[in-house]
Amino acid sequence: MPVATTSSEGYFTYEPSSPTSSSSSCPSSPSSSYRRPKTSPPLDVCVQINADIRANPTLNSPYFDLGGHIMNREYCMQNIIYPDETHETATLLDVGVRDLLPAPVPPPVPPPKSRTFEIKETPQKHGLGMFAAQNIPAGGLVAVEHPTVILPYVLGVEPDCEAELYAELLGRLSASTAERFLSLANCKPGSSLKGIMNTNAVAIALDVPDVPHAELSTHRAVFLNMSRCNHSCSPNAAWHYDSPSFSLSLEALRPIEAGEEITVAYITTTCSAAERSARLEAMYNFTCSCTICSLPPLALAQSDAARAELAVFWRHSNRIPSFEAWCRDPRMGDTVLIDAHKRALDLIEHEGLQVLDYGKHLDAIAMGYGALRNVYLFRAWMWRAREARPLGRLDAARVMQKWIREPETFPVWGWRRFSRGPRSS
Numbered sequence: 001m002p003v004a005t006t007s008s009e010g011y012f013t014y015e016p017s018s019p020t021s022s023s024s025s026c027p028s029s030p031s032s033s034y035r036r037p038k039t040s041p042p043l044d045v046c047v048q049i050n051a052d053i054r055a056n057p058t059l060n061s062p063y064f065d066l067g068g069h070i071m072n073r074e075y076c077m078q079n080i081i082y083p084d085e086t087h088e089t090a091t092l093l094d095v096g097v098r099d100l101l102p103a104p105v106p107p108p109v110p111p112p113k114s115r116t117f118e119i120k121e122t123p124q125k126h127g128l129g130m131f132a133a134q135n136i137p138a139g140g141l142v143a144v145e146h147p148t149v150i151l152p153y154v155l156g157v158e159p160d161c162e163a164e165l166y167a168e169l170l171g172r173l174s175a176s177t178a179e180r181f182l183s184l185a186n187c188k189p190g191s192s193l194k195g196i197m198n199t200n201a202v203a204i205a206l207d208v209p210d211v212p213h214a215e216l217s218t219h220r221a222v223f224l225n226m227s228r229c230n231h232s233c234s235p236n237a238a239w240h241y242d243s244p245s246f247s248l249s250l251e252a253l254r255p256i257e258a259g260e261e262i263t264v265a266y267i268t269t270t271c272s273a274a275e276r277s278a279r280l281e282a283m284y285n286f287t288c289s290c291t292i293c294s295l296p297p298l299a300l301a302q303s304d305a306a307r308a309e310l311a312v313f314w315r316h317s318n319r320i321p322s323f324e325a326w327c328r329d330p331r332m333g334d335t336v337l338i339d340a341h342k343r344a345l346d347l348i349e350h351e352g353l354q355v356l357d358y359g360k361h362l363d364a365i366a367m368g369y370g371a372l373r374n375v376y377l378f379r380a381w382m383w384r385a386r387e388a389r390p391l392g393r394l395d396a397a398r399v400m401q402k403w404i405r406e407p408e409t410f411p412v413w414g415w416r417r418f419s420r421g422p423r424s425s
C-alpha cells in the first residue's frame, strides 16, 4: 500500500492509517487514509478562502468555514474498479463522500456508436483540442467518459503535503494512464501535478453526507479526453455529469459540422469580455481569441450589452411576469411573455450562447401559445422545443410528441382565458 509521508510543519499533518479503518460500499482497491489537522490555518488564509467559497454560487456554501471544514475531514485514496475494467479512476476523497459513491459502479451512458471526435492540434496554436469527426446534430452525444482522477474542490493541506498527495494519487494509476495524464496541458508550467489538475479539472457534484461541516459537493475531476476541450465564449457543446453512472457526457448545443472544433465554456459567459478575459487569464493563463473576443470594439460592446441583458433575464420579475400572472391578468398583452422569450432567443442565437437556457425559452414560448390555444404556433414551437432536447432524453421527447399530436392534452392548454388572439380549436 502506498504510504504518504508526514509533514512536520504548517497547519496540517497527515498520516497513513489502516486500510480497513473505514468501510467502503464502493468496489475499490485498498485505500489509504489521512487524518486531518490539529490546528487551523492562519487567519488571513481562512478569511480569503472563506470569502472565495462563500461568494461562489456554484458551491452553494454561503456559510463556509475553512477552520471547521478541515477539522472534520478525513481523506482517503482509493481506486474505483469498473465492471468492464476498461477504465481506472484514482480518487482522493473525504471518507464520508467515498462511502456514498455508487456501488457497484454502473457502466457509463452508452457511448456514441461511431467515432464522433478526434484529438488533434488546433490551428490557432492552443495546443490540442477536440474536433468533430462527423456532423453532430444539436443535442447529440459527442462523448461519454469516466473520470481518471477525482479530488475535493478545497483540499485543506499545505502545499508540500498537497504535492505529495498528488504524486501518490498518480502512482495509483497504471503506467499508461499516468503517462496520458502527465501529457495533459499545464497552464502554470513549473507547478507540475497541481498545475495539470487545475488546468484540466472539471467541476462535478458528488453526494455528500448530511452532517455539520460536510465536504463540499463540488469536486474536481480530470478526464483524459474531455479535458482536451478548449474554451469558447460561444461554446458549441456542454458537459453534463451523471452521478449514478459516474460519467461525464459531452453534448452538442447546436449542430456541429465534421472538422469543427468542439468547445465548452470554462467560465460564466454572460459577463463582459474584459471580465472574461481577466478570469481566463487568472485561472488558465491564456488570452481568449474566440470569435466573440476577436470582434472589433463596437461589435464587442454590443455583445457585452446582449450578454448583460441575458444575465438578468430571469431576475426581472417586474419586466417579465410569471407565466401564472400572465395567464391571470387580462391587462397584460397576449404576447408580452412570448415576445420577451423570443427576444432572449434572438440574443442567444446571435451570441452563440445556446449554453444559456435555450431550451427553457423554447419551452416558455410553446407554453405561451398553448395557454393562448393557438394550435398552429403551439405545434411549431413545441416541435422546436422537442428538437432542442438532448437526443438521449426519449421520455421527454415522447411526451412532447403527444402534445404536438393532441394539443388539448397539454397541461396548461387554454389557461389564458381572456385572449383575443387566434383560437384554432
Ligand SMILES: C[S@@+](CC[C@H](N)C(=O)[O-])C[C@H]1O[C@@H](n2cnc3c(N)ncnc32)[C@H](O)[C@@H]1O
Pocket (backbone or CB within 6 Å): 126, 127, 128, 129, 184, 185, 186, 187, 199, 200, 227, 228, 229, 230, 231, 232, 284, 285, 286, 287, 288, 289, 290
Ligand atoms: C483544459 S486545457 C484544454 C486542452 C489543451 N489545449 C491541451 O492541449 O490539452 C486548457 C488550456 O488550453 C488552452 N486553451 C483553451 N482554450 C483556449 C482558448 N480559447 N484560447 C487560447 N488557449 C486556450 C489554454 O492553454 C488552457 O490553459
